[in-house]
Amino acid sequence: MDKLPDVTLTLSGDAALVLDAALSRSDDLGRGPSSVPEQIALLELDAELERRLTATFAPDYDAVLQAARQRLVSQGGALESAAPPAPAGWMCCFCGQHLADAEAGVAELHLATGDGGTQALRCHSRCLRRQVHPRVPLL
Ligand SMILES: [Zn+2]
Numbered sequence: 001m002d003k004l005p006d007v008t009l010t011l012s013g014d015a016a017l018v019l020d021a022a023l024s025r026s027d028d029l030g031r032g033p034s035s036v037p038e039q040i041a042l043l044e045l046d047a048e049l050e051r052r053l054t055a056t057f058a059p060d061y062d063a064v065l066q067a068a069r070q071r072l073v074s075q076g077g078a079l080e081s082a083a084p085p086a087p088a089g090w091m092c093c094f095c096g097q098h099l100a101d102a103e104a105g106v107a108e109l110h111l112a113t114g115d116g117g118t119q120a121l122r123c124h125s126r127c128l129r130r131q132v133h134p135r136v137p138l139l
Pocket of ligand 1: 090123124127
């Protein structure tokens with residue numbers, strides 16, 4: 001398999017500085033033999049941040065970092081408004097992907113609620129197949 005193309009990220013300066021600080025002190029991130037690739041990826045990200053950030057060499061680094069942290073928290077409300085609106089209609093109850101109205105391979109589940117009602121859930125047939133034991137026949 002070919003090497004994947006590079007990915008370019010754009011972060012606010014505040015987010016980059018706070019992320020760099022978190023990566024620099026996170027010795028416990030990515031521990032364990034299965035996490036070696038993750039650890040290498042985190043080191044690559046940390047090195048890239050260090051290369052681009054000039055504030056890490058500022059004599060008042062701690063104050064700069066603290067101010068960046070406070071700005072991120074105060075802007076936290078912007079995260080929700082920045083998120084794309086949830087698409088109208090249904091989503092697969094297993095994978096969370098939006099289900100188009102005319103999409104083929106969609107199943108509908110009706111769950112009986114305790115009060116005699118039902119709750120309808122929709123899902124990809126393939127997602128349902130993955131969740132149900134292989135010996136259980138599905139239509
Ligand atoms: Zn699905």
